[in-house]
Amino acid sequence: EAGVTQFPSHSVIEKGQTVTLRCDPISGHDNLYWYRRVMGKEIKFLLHFVKESKQDESGMPNNRFLAERTGGTYSTLKVQPAELEDSGVYFCASSQLGPPSGNTIYFGEGSWLTVV
């Protein structure tokens, strides 16, 4: 069974440009999450989809970030325009719809973004 896949694995863009990250969750997983880790810091929650609906986007840093999950399958995270502080690793994760807690989530390998 394929795991969570992310594309691109690495991206270097200039400040002010746009980048779109894609995530394909594990097949059948209704829950999809985006997280970000800035160098040396904790993994921070960005947002959570249940199917195509945004369940919680409280972690999105500002309106330069836009996440979509049309059709409830893959998701995209667009950063426009990118700023230097957006550099980091963007992780996507997915899980099956389960009990309120104890829902094991599986991570992709991350999209490593560098803004120069």
Add this chain to the structure above:
Amino acid sequence: GESVGLHLPTLSVQEGDNSIINCAYSNSASDYFIWYKQESGKGPQFIIDIRSNMDKRQGQRVTVLLNKTVKHLSLQIAATQPGDSAVYFCAENPGGSYIPTFGRGTSLIVHP
């Protein structure tokens, strides 16, 4: 605010030793805890989890201990191997939430 954190950012051990990685949490509503391992260039990988109605759970070479009284979580790795070198994150799920909250991580370095 409430947070998940780690006591030590880096832990160095010799191959074959046992490793103990600690984590403090402060959200008393958390009822589920997970340890993740992140190897260089990869995403976090699930290692082991524990629910708040337990105080110990064992896996293959790993044991997680939960002390709810002092809000402390630990990951014990037996006979540490070079392949165990990675950053280890603890994460908590507050009751009713699907979303784990992560701490900063501890870097485990295993010397041959």
